[in-house]
Amino acid sequence: MATGAGSEQFVTRARGARPKRIVLLGATGSIGRSTVDLLTRDPEGFSVAAIAGGRDHAALARTAIAVKAEFVAIRDEEGYAALKEALSGTNIQVAAGREAVIEAATREADLVVSAIVGAAGVEPTHAALALGRDVALANKECLVCAGAPFMRTARERSARLLPIDSEHNAIFQALGGEDVSKIETMTITASGGPFRTWTREAIEAATVEQALNHPNWAMGPKNTIDSATLMNKGLELIEAHHIFGVPAEKLDVIVHPQSIVHGLVSFSDGSVTAGLARPDMRVPIAHCLAYPERIETPAPRLDLVAIGALTFEKPDLERFPALGLALEAMRAGGGLPTVLNAANEIAVEAFLAGRIGFGGIARHVADALEAALEDGTAREPGSVEDALDIDHIVRERSRGALAMNRASGMLTLQ
Amino acid sequence: MATGAGSEQFVTRARGARPKRIVLLGATGSIGRSTVDLLTRDPEGFSVAAIAGGRDHAALARTAIAVKAEFVAIRDEEGYAALKEALSGTNIQVAAGREAVIEAATREADLVVSAIVGAAGVEPTHAALALGRDVALANKECLVCAGAPFMRTARERSARLLPIDSEHNAIFQALGGEDVSKIETMTITASGGPFRTWTREAIEAATVEQALNHPNWAMGPKNTIDSATLMNKGLELIEAHHIFGVPAEKLDVIVHPQSIVHGLVSFSDGSVTAGLARPDMRVPIAHCLAYPERIETPAPRLDLVAIGALTFEKPDLERFPALGLALEAMRAGGGLPTVLNAANEIAVEAFLAGRIGFGGIARHVADALEAALEDGTAREPGSVEDALDIDHIVRERSRGALAMNRASGMLTLQ
Numbered sequence: 001m002a003t004g005a006g007s008e009q010f011v012t013r014a015r016g017a018r019p020k021r022i023v024l025l026g027a028t029g030s031i032g033r034s035t036v037d038l039l040t041r042d043p044e045g046f047s048v049a050a051i052a053g054g055r056d057h058a059a060l061a062r063t064a065i066a067v068k069a070e071f072v073a074i075r076d077e078e079g080y081a082a083l084k085e086a087l088s089g090t091n092i093q094v095a096a097g098r099e100a101v102i103e104a105a106t107r108e109a110d111l112v113v114s115a116i117v118g119a120a121g122v123e124p125t126h127a128a129l130a131l132g133r134d135v136a137l138a139n140k141e142c143l144v145c146a147g148a149p150f151m152r153t154a155r156e157r158s159a160r161l162l163p164i165d166s167e168h169n170a171i172f173q174a175l176g177g178e179d180v181s182k183i184e185t186m187t188i189t190a191s192g193g194p195f196r197t198w199t200r201e202a203i204e205a206a207t208v209e210q211a212l213n214h215p216n217w218a219m220g221p222k223n224t225i226d227s228a229t230l231m232n233k234g235l236e237l238i239e240a241h242h243i244f245g246v247p248a249e250k251l252d253v254i255v256h257p258q259s260i261v262h263g264l265v266s267f268s269d270g271s272v273t274a275g276l277a278r279p280d281m282r283v284p285i286a287h288c289l290a291y292p293e294r295i296e297t298p299a300p301r302l303d304l305v306a307i308g309a310l311t312f313e314k315p316d317l318e319r320f321p322a323l324g325l326a327l328e329a330m331r332a333g334g335g336l337p338t339v340l341n342a343a344n345e346i347a348v349e350a351f352l353a354g355r356i357g358f359g360g361i362a363r364h365v366a367d368a369l370e371a372a373l374e375d376g377t378a379r380e381p382g383s384v385e386d387a388l389d390i391d392h393i394v395r396e397r398s399r400g401a402l403a404m405n406r407a408s409g410m411l412t413l414q
Numbered sequence: 415m416a417t418g419a420g421s422e423q424f425v426t427r428a429r430g431a432r433p434k435r436i437v438l439l440g441a442t443g444s445i446g447r448s449t450v451d452l453l454t455r456d457p458e459g460f461s462v463a464a465i466a467g468g469r470d471h472a473a474l475a476r477t478a479i480a481v482k483a484e485f486v487a488i489r490d491e492e493g494y495a496a497l498k499e500a501l502s503g504t505n506i507q508v509a510a511g512r513e514a515v516i517e518a519a520t521r522e523a524d525l526v527v528s529a530i531v532g533a534a535g536v537e538p539t540h541a542a543l544a545l546g547r548d549v550a551l552a553n554k555e556c557l558v559c560a561g562a563p564f565m566r567t568a569r570e571r572s573a574r575l576l577p578i579d580s581e582h583n584a585i586f587q588a589l590g591g592e593d594v595s596k597i598e599t600m601t602i603t604a605s606g607g608p609f610r611t612w613t614r615e616a617i618e619a620a621t622v623e624q625a626l627n628h629p630n631w632a633m634g635p636k637n638t639i640d641s642a643t644l645m646n647k648g649l650e651l652i653e654a655h656h657i658f659g660v661p662a663e664k665l666d667v668i669v670h671p672q673s674i675v676h677g678l679v680s681f682s683d684g685s686v687t688a689g690l691a692r693p694d695m696r697v698p699i700a701h702c703l704a705y706p707e708r709i710e711t712p713a714p715r716l717d718l719v720a721i722g723a724l725t726f727e728k729p730d731l732e733r734f735p736a737l738g739l740a741l742e743a744m745r746a747g748g749g750l751p752t753v754l755n756a757a758n759e760i761a762v763e764a765f766l767a768g769r770i771g772f773g774g775i776a777r778h779v780a781d782a783l784e785a786a787l788e789d790g791t792a793r794e795p796g797s798v799e800d801a802l803d804i805d806h807i808v809r810e811r812s813r814g815a816l817a818m819n820r821a822s823g824m825l826t827l828q
Contacts, residue, residue, distance in 0.1 A: 176590015270713035
């Protein structure tokens with residue numbers, strides 16, 4: 001009996017004697033904070049080789065102490081002195097700047113959590129992959145902006161990519177290791193956002209406050225606006241296309257307002273498997289941190305009886321033209337997803353700043369895609385650097401176009 | 415390019431050059447016919463070592479020719495001459511009787527499909543397992559009547575058990591090879607049957623015709639009545655307990671009238687995976703036949719948007735006492751599931767023959783469990799033979815009790 005109890009304990013801590021070494025890039029953002037929440041609950045399961053953040057030196061110092069990080073990098077060099085000061089008296093090493101973030105990314109580790117938001121996350125994540133590190137990926141740009149070259153590096157270095165996005169994580173779990181060549185369709189769900197039931201005219205004229213009022217998820221403003229245009233689902237399909245290696249024509253989106261079923265995979269025999277969870281990012285983060293084991297989280301458990309009904313609708317590309325643009329960019333491939341993503345990000349900034357209307361986001365993205373096709377900017381990026389160059393060019397161009405829009409916008413959009 | 419196309423073809427027929435050798439036990443029943451439908455669609459993928467059936471010699475002869483079986487066994491010796499005659503001029507070997515069915519079960523094969531209905535399926539299926547054959551299991555009695563010793567043989571001989579039941583197959587797919595020790599709960603769904611919304615009094619007085627009117631599945635009369643009492647879900651939980659090795663307290667049932675989600679598994683991190691499909695038995699049968707590959711079936715594909723809503727309710731043990739009895743039998747273990755199953759089968763026969771009312775089924779099972787606990791019949795069966803002995807004793811006793819009931823029933827139940 002004593003032997004039995006002993007062997008059971010071994011099963012619950014099957015990762016072995018050594019804690020799993022984690023690098024956390026983007027430690028002070030939304031995903032970063034949820035990751036820290038899980039890491040600090042299981043100090044025997046995980047050790048933290050390095051963390052990196054952008055500007056918030058105070059939060060970064062608190063986090064470094066909480067997770068007992070060995071090394072901390074702050075991207076903004078102006079924060080260096082304050083971070084160094086806050087960590088004086090600890091053994092934690094401190095460095096600042098772009099190279100410092102890359103150093104954090106490439107420290108010896110079992111898993112790199114890539115949660116830096118935006119294009120700034122691509123270079124350090126790619127550096128980790130190039131060393132063959134396994135990466136838990138929350139940064140969208142790695143796949144949307146630089147998908148093909150990014151995945152090439154992962155394949156060449158046999159680095160494993162684990163998706164943190166709830167949709168891709170659900171699909172990864174639903175696949176259960178089965179070969180992607182056997183699937184008929186791969187479907188992600190969309191909550192439909194705050195404008196799911198609105199008319200096209202009402203959506204066109206939506207205010208920033210209305211667009212930020214997401215029914216199910218608490219996210220940053222950029223992602224919340226992308227959820228309102230449904231552009232986020234287009235970007236996620238492009239991510240799924242790359243991370244799972246699924247042809248564009250097998251990918252689909254359905255609207256599911258309860259946000260419980262996050263992704264589904266269907267097979268040629270008629271079987272379908274699905275990944276479900278309450279909307280809590282700690283669930284997919286914990287799955288990635290522990291994979292292929294599991295850890296316990298305090299996330300609320302799914303109770304389908306309490307929820308009562310799960311409903312499903314077809315997404316309306318008329319009312320949500322941004323999704324249609326993303327589907328076109330994914331199908332056409334080349335550099336179009338890179339252009340789409342960059343133009344969208346600048347358009348969302350312009351909307352949040354009150355410079356264009358809600359309907360102007362998709363119109364700007366459509367214009368940017370057309371311009372890039374005409375002048376060759378939408379060429380297939382040959383490398384991650386090439387993709388980041390296209391991204392940079394499009395952002396600059398979009399900023400210019402939307403600055404001009406501002407002047408006329410004062411007359412036509414208000 | 416030519417190389418690429420060639421390697422793709424290899425992927426779609428990855429089973430290799432040799433067709434998979436199948437034994438099909440119960441070839442003329444509902445599961446058997448669906449299996450034959452799939453086998454005849456893929457003659458290059460499968461060859462049939464043997465088939466076995468009960469009484470229907472004409473159907474068995476037609477099936478043997480259709481699947482090009484090498485050997486056919488008919489359980490009923492009276493059918494031998496007619497079967498032999500129908501297959502004269504073919505190379506198909508013919509034999510009859512109990513031993514012949516065991517010979518069919520133990521012919522050299524890659525997979526034995528166990529689809530004989532009732533206790534008659536246990537001995538041949540167990541004989542196949544004892545030789546280490548992989549078994550696709552549709553027969554309920556193997557696990558409900560003789561679960562512990564049956565699974566012991568499978569473990570000892572390293573035989574793989576693949577579940578054909580839609581609920582267990584869905585869970586098997588949802589598990590995706592993950593270790594069962596990591597799960598928090600395992601849930602099967604119930605359609606709720608024809609009496610889902612009926613009052614307790616109306617259910618008590620339900621007629622045979624009403625009970626046979628199942629909303630979603632076309633099944634034999636025994637299974638259809640079990641779906642109306644919800645006893646089928648109790649039997650399925652007992653099966654899940656054995657086939658997946660999950661403790662009784664982690665097993666659950668929820669009512670899901672659309673019968674689309676068939677089973678769910680939840681993990682300690684809050685993730686849930688689910689298996690879904692339209693109600694068509696060819697889906698789980700095809701999954702088992704091809705496992706770990708996949709084959710294409712003509713089964714209708716799942717369209718969640720067309721279905722619109724999936725709803726979930728708590729099962730009501732007050733109105734469906736048979737489910738409560740099964741849960742008690744599963745939790746108590748020992749020989750109680752064996753007693754439950756035998757008593758239920760005789761009670762359902764009595765109901766179908768008009769000898770007891772619908773409410774009498776659960777009352778009879780409760781009486782049988784109590785009697786077996788009192789006199790030691792509910793002892794833990796030490797072997798498959800022992801379990802079949804208990805099964806036999808309980809059936810005889812139930813027949814006796816319900817024959818007596820008949821006389822008084824004429825006065826009180828009509």
